[in-house]
Amino acid sequence: MPTVREHPETLNWVGKSIRRIEDPKFLRGRGNYIDDYSVPNMLEVAIVRSTEPHARIVSIDTSAAEALPGVAAVVTGAAAAEVTDPMPDFGPSPDKHVWRCLAVDKVRYVGEGVAAVAAESRAIAEDAADLVHVEYEPLPPVVDWHDALAEGAPLIHEALGSNVPFHRSFVFGDVEDDYAEADVVVSDVLYWGRSGGQPLETVGAVADYDLGSGMMTIHVNSLTFTSFLFMLAGTLKVPSNKLDMHPHPAGGSFGAKFWEVKTAAIAGMMSKVTGRPVKFMQDRLDNIANGDHHGSDRRYEVSLAALRDGTMLSMKVKVVDNYGAYIQFGVGHHGNSLAQAVGPYRMRSIAYDVTAVLTNKCQQGAYRGFGSEVGNWVLERMVDLMATELDMDPVEIRRKNFIQPDQFPYFIPTGNCYDSGNYEGVLDKTLELADYHGWRRRQAEMRAEGRLVGIGICTCQERSVFSATEFWFWFDQPVGVTSSPESVTLDIDAMGAVTATLYSNASWGNSPETMVAQFAGEELGVDPSEVNVVYAGSNQGLPATGPGGSRFTIMVSGAVEGAANRIKAKAAKIAAHLLEANEDDLEWIDGGFAVRGSPDRRKDLGEIALQAHLFKHSLPDEIDSGLEASFVHDHPYTTLPNADRTDLGVFYPFVGHASHVAVVEVDPDTGKVEFLDYTAVHDCGTCVNPRSVGGQVIGGTVQGLGSTLFEEFVYDGDGVLKTPSFAEYLLPSALDSPALKVGHQETPSPYTPYGIKGGGEAGRMMAPSAICAAIDDAVGIRVRRLPATPERVLDMIEAAED
Template sequence: MTTVDRPTPPVRTHKAERTWVGKSIRRVEDPRFLRGRGGYIADLVLPGMLHAAVLRSPHPHARIVSIDTSRAEAAPGVHAVVTGAQAAELTDPLPDFGPNPAAHTWRCLAVDKVRYVGEGVAVVVADDRYLAEDALELIDVEYEPLPPVVDPLAALADDAPLVHEPLGSNCAYDRTFEFGDVAGDFERADVVVTDQLRWHRSGGQPLETVGAVAEHDPATGGFRVHTNSLSFTSYLFMVATALKIPANRLDIVPMPAGGSFGSKLFVTKPLVIAAMCARLTGRPVRYLEDRVDNMANCDHHGSDRHYDVRMALTRDGKITAIDIDTVDDYGAYIQFGVGHHGNALAQVVGPYTIGSVRYRVRAVLTNKNQQGAYRGFGSEVNNWMLEQMVDKAARELGMDPVEIRRRNFIRSFPHFIPTGNVYDSGDYDAVLDKTLELGRYEHWREVQEQARAEGRYIGIGLITAQERSVFSATEFWFWFDEPGAPVTSMPESVTLKVDATGAITATLYSCAFWGNSPETMVAQLVAEEFDCDPHDVSVVYQSSKNGLPATGPGGSRTTVMLAGAVEGASAKIKEKARRAAAHLLEADPDDLEWRDGGFEVRGVPEKRKTLSEIAIMLHLFKHSFDEDVESGLEESKVFDHPYTTMPSADRKDLGVFYPFMGHACHLPVVEVDVETGVVTFLDYAAVHDCGTLVNPRSLAGHIQGGTAQGIGTALYEEFVYGPDGQLQTTSYLDYPIPTSLEVPELKIGHVETPSPWTPHGIKGGGEGGRMMAPAAINAAVNDALAPLGVRITELPLTPDRIRAALRAAGHGS
């Protein structure tokens, strides 16, 4: 295997004792949200604001023959009607990171052809949303229906209808990566386990859907757009290009996400529609998706995969190789390329010492809404696939699921996996041991045995899996031999200002309030640096025009990156404050030490200046200092990725691109009613290792919420398309999500193995629950049904699927 140079960063020295990092505190942003003052898109009303609504295609695949908008244009309160053809004159294609975007152009409205049910074909702008919706019914569209392709495996056939004719195929990407001696390891294997697995698509269900409020300034030709989408700062120029303006004419104002779970990552379509309409009408325009819009046209459905997998093992249960062939249904477009599989390749071997990997991915286009991001971004599917294979291997070898995992654990760190990525630290045995204790594993095995004697089917699921965190930009382009844009920067920035009274304000530059409670997290990090109370720290957000380089949330990266930025900006402030204090105390700067919110002379604690005393002098008394001292106390830090290495030219080594590896063990206990197929939780324990904890209370919320979403993925949620391409799940009557009645009380535990390379030793933790729960619940259901010879390899585990599996095994009718 070709390798690349892998210099490791210096090991950080972490504080033995901390005041605020690691302490559970109430979120500093809660008061305004609890009082209904959160400031969501739906709350923003500008003078003269108009409202947009989009006409959706009823066909999964059809040519647009003609559109007559005359009746809609004459309707009361209507200010503009824009068709796809007109939109193509007003805007350029939307940003696209997929392969060969020129051959499958993606626009804010369809131009000549619709490719899935729900794709927009026209937009109406009216005095209010009701009038806009009424006018949509007056638009007459003539379609020429085309045969849809819905099954991704059928889409690969040579005679399948083409979603994009210029591509010449429905396979947008096909590549096999091989790391290590895969063929040799399979030849030498004592046991080879094979399986076919199916993961159906679902998606994040945000409380507030995606929206934007846009204003156009005809004097400058620029836009100011408020949006609840995420991650615009780094790629602002791409959105500006879609609007046909220079990037310095676009100012994006971040709004609270209102729930994202990945589904609002870089959502451009609502922003471009609102801005296009604002320029056309000369008035501010709001476009906020309704629930059907969001479910059918959000561009962020989750993964939709078929797997063929082989796993090689020795007779004593050591896993030596894995061979993965996956077909992933991306829908009609492929905006993020196959980045979902980069997430998988970052942790493809899980916590196990697997020596070689073959990974083939085929990205298939079908007549469905396209994939985007959903909590885990594809790595949760890899966890499920891998844990299914480990469980099957354990059954074939007659091993306990605990023992096979323990036998294969990685125990020496840092550990480079076959793909080239590194695991920075971990203690997988400690996590497993704590979970077995917390989840009362032996107790439930005894209960299970007794229940089976009574004809009841109780199952215990145990999985151990990874949560990669803090992606590097190299993940975006290592898929290609000749990448179009081999970017390497994914920074995060913070500005800290100490005012004349000593109060501290932190300014963030990505997006406003998403799931990891950035205000609380940054306030705690600042408080740790300056010995103040987190609730006394003010956290504000800057719009893009005045912003520093930033990437925004995603890939469990934000806490690590903002911690680095806060650390860097704090160091600059302290250095200036040290020089000022030395002058005021008539001491050598090297003799001063920071203690309890100020600088004091080492060994003479009564000789000190607090930060407030230093700040007021720097703000108001310039001539008390040397001429080279500038007034004020404000510093910024642009923090780049702490550790990444480049892929090798032959892609036999993908480099370090997701190095801070969290880990978790989930242990759910379920009972399956074989008459109804209903799954009931009896217990659930989850232990996570996210490195050093910043706010255990907030992290527990992540784990609980992520596990709830994982329960939805495992048991309930599925975007179902019929053979005719119609989306059959367009409301919560058809797309059930778990309520508090379906989510058990979680027993949550933590193990802390600090990263040697990040500030405070932090690792990401925002996606943990959902990345583990589907695999764990599937394992529990299979364990329950094992005496009946039933093993289910398809999610979600709906009652119908469970009953069908039982019937196929000869149980019931």
């Protein structure tokens, strides 16, 4: 167990909704996004995308494209395979479902790249791409999970011998005993449709390969996972110490730029081929069809066992996940589900059977929740079903099963630890803020007028700060890494001004600079608005993982704390010398050291810094010049899975909680859902900047609303992508989004600096459950398939009438 921290009672900067440090540049249109970055002599790339869902590539004629004035190179997949190795793949048996930056031999989904063109401008590159003639020999497409599993199904990857790259049955606890003891078992079949982050900015990279030095420099708005960049170096066949990545702010990610590596690989490959700097900026068509970041696409058979009094005992989950043509992150998405598999409830056991299938769709990636949002939705669907079965109030069945505040740290059957919580506190706050009982009264009146008004509530977990072990417990042998570090360097210049250097691609709509500045302000007694935050290139980098799995704020808080402590240790020596005092008699107060009991005898950090920088020879010999320190903050609480994987260890231990109440009205004739009210109360421990947390909650809720009601990457039965652009893939507009009432409760984590828990995936992990429960309540029949489009809801209403 990690050390239980004592959190300071008063904080100067943590907890204040200060203005964000990153905003002025964005507000002025000076964000320095990747597409704003250009270098002289730069080429631009366009991709020839497959028009076929599944086909052999018979031939590719590039001659007309190459002849077009302004075209520098046309590179087919086969040619690219001569200068690159396969793409980094964290999945099981990557050699059996080889993934390359451009397809070789055959294409596996509509939109997969078959050739890349580099030209003097993007427009010319697209003109040339249109002139590349690809001859395909169509193969039968496999789109549906069921067809992929059928005997004799066409194979997506022949080397794999089936379309199932992974299957495993986990049993955590005495599932069968618990089912035998249960009075009631409810079961259901549920479908979660494929949606995705679709940030307004696509992924881009500017690569410049220097033939003289062998350096590959790539500017990029993706790849937060900087500790793993050596894998990209491998793909590009450059030594790992000759790859230097420079981060640019991402214009939104939501997971989609966590590790979108193909864009950088293609840019790097084309720079190597042409000997010139190359920009590859995906357009929206590339991003939707070929961006490697579609979300979960799952079918569940699930049951829940309980006693007559509503005590929930156990759950059996059988899930098939349609991963698409490749499986870059393995089934890490299910590790996320298992981190909070029993939600906030005292369930004793769970069986989890997961089958990954490959089909002719674009592969999955990361989307806000990384699969755990689906687990939340399924669990909450089942809790509601059990409440109906037992004729219990949906609030009361939850309250009855909550893990109690005195039970923390609490280990769930899968092995993960929940650090702290007060779930009833959140629930009560939510009911009050939502005026839940008032709405129940109003609902009765509105129903009497014939209106379909429904109220839905959910109580969900938000696990935060993944440990890398979640990527290897799928295998029998430990295969990999055990931490996911984050680093920072703090430098105090001679004037006492603070610069913080970050080592990951941290800016993607979260507030990394504000967080770091607030922590530096807290630790060093400076005003956060005066902290300068910069980003290092990876080649000069310390270990870093970046945002993802709601980890960054916590991890960087520990890094800042550690670096600040090192600075203070050196500063104390200098102060002791200057004050002619014993170091042990000094205390850190208000941004400086003072002699205990004599507050007037003090040296501020600025005075100390001046001495440290300029007066080395006036100081004791062992003190060298300068005042800077780095700190690598490793994952604070990870334990390893056991050998038979009946206990997965602790891998996602800082667990927030939230309760949402949605009030909807359904149009009985059209099936359209309108919001009458929406309330969200979150507990992510200590809020560093409450306004920012609120912004994450609201934005995440609206994304959850999109996944629930209309967002979906639709492939028809023939494998044709029916939603290739923003005309078909729908984003929620302001008019589709409710005005939220947002509340916070703060139950600190005992294990993190200040007691912070992650909150970045908030909202999207809860909204689908609350909204579906509200629709159920309005129309009297259960939502089983997302998105619940107007047509599907109308079908439900008509089925309820029959």
